[in-house]
Amino acid sequence: MSLMNIHKGWTASGVAAARTVHRLYDSPVIFDDDAAIHLLSPAERYLCQSKLVFRLLLQRSIREFRPYIFHSFSCQRYAEEQLLRAIGQHKSQYVILGAGFDSFALRRPDLESRVRIFEVDHPQSQQFKQKRIARSPYPVPGNLVFVPVDFEQETLLDGLERSRFDFSQPAFCSWMGTVMYLTQEAVLATLEAMASLAPGSELVFNYASPHGALSNADREMVKDLETTLRHGSASMNAKFLPTELAEKASGLGFDIRAQLDSGDLDERYLAGWEGLRTIPFGHLLHLQVRG
Numbered sequence: 259m260s261l262m263n264i265h266k267g268w269t270a271s272g273v274a275a276a277r278t279v280h281r282l283y284d285s286p287v288i289f290d291d292d293a294a295i296h297l298l299s300p301a302e303r304y305l306c307q308s309k310l311v312f313r314l315l316l317q318r319s320i321r322e323f324r325p326y327i328f329h330s331f332s333c334q335r336y337a338e339e340q341l342l343r344a345i346g347q348h349k350s351q352y353v354i355l356g357a358g359f360d361s362f363a364l365r366r367p368d369l370e371s372r373v374r375i376f377e378v379d380h381p382q383s384q385q386f387k388q389k390r391i392a393r394s395p396y397p398v399p400g401n402l403v404f405v406p407v408d409f410e411q412e413t414l415l416d417g418l419e420r421s422r423f424d425f426s427q428p429a430f431c432s433w434m435g436t437v438m439y440l441t442q443e444a445v446l447a448t449l450e451a452m453a454s455l456a457p458g459s460e461l462v463f464n465y466a467s468p469h470g471a472l473s474n475a476d477r478e479m480v481k482d483l484e485t486t487l488r489h490g491s492a493s494m495n496a497k498f499l500p501t502e503l504a505e506k507a508s509g510l511g512f513d514i515r516a517q518l519d520s521g522d523l524d525e526r527y528l529a530g531w532e533g534l535r536t537i538p539f540g541h542l543l544h545l546q547v548r549g
């Protein structure tokens with residue numbers, strides 16, 4: 259199976275490959291995922307691990323997509339920093355929307371008794387991941403609950419109601435690398451559903467704003483990214499203006515805990531990567547359900 263599997267899960271295995279390559283060849287590492295490599299197929303692992311093959315086949319395109327890849331790493335790092343803070347404050351439910359090959363549950367068996375993890379994802383991607391976990395050295399963690407949901411067909415709440423989610427308790431939720439693949443309607447329906455979770459529940463997610471005025475290099479990168487996605491039967495969809503999205507969230511009943519644009523993410527996480535910037539149209543929003 260290649261890195262570009264033609265179904266919903268390929269974007270997820272692509273992220274796992276990017277994390278693997280980052281850990282193997284980059285310094286400083288800004289998001290350290292030592293489990294991602296075990297979720298790759300043998301062919302994908304070989305492509306990443308063999309220095310020569312990596313240099314010949316992958317290095318160039320990975321370098322081109324670095325602003326996008328490092329946006330994803332920075333946002334994921336922010337989400338997990340905030341998650342650990344929330345767990346320290348006794349939040350014991352972690353909902354990962356569009357979980358893909360997220361490996362937090364595999365990486366942190368030490369938290370098994372403290373947090374129940376609900377991975378919400380498209381049924382196709384979830385089956386793909388379950389097969390990969392079955393072939394990995396990891397057992398399925400006892401605190402991991404799989405919740406299959408197609409956000410274009412039903413809401414997050416439909417999925418959580420079928421699971422052992424405790425609606426009386428606040429949750430920490432992350433929704434990374436997914437909003438851009440959905441329609442605007444599906445994103446807003448999911449936000450509305452999240453707003454009905456227990457007060458104090460938090461949601462961290464990243465999204466793209468309309469590209470607006472881009473430099474030539476950025477425009478080329480976006481074009482390449484869109485072509486790559488199209489080849490894999492995916493496309494960049496929902497885009498939001500930060501002020502409008504924040505207003506919408508506030509109207510739905512959220513307080514805004516943080517709003518980070520690409521400059522904020524670069525300042526926080528890209529120290530040591532001089533000259534590199536994350537995608538200028540990438541944003542992160544951290545919301546909390548009003549009490």
Ligand SMILES: C[S@@+](CC[C@H](N)C(=O)[O-])C[C@H]1O[C@@H](n2cnc3c(N)ncnc32)[C@H](O)[C@@H]1O
Nearest residue numbers: 269273356357358380383408409410434435436
């Ligand atoms: C790039 S992956 C992101 C994975 C992970 N959150 C990350 O940031 O590494 C995109 C995820 O969006 C999910 N996705 C795309 N369309 C979806 C839909 N209609 N319903 C549910 N999930 C969807 C895919 O299944 C995939 O897991």
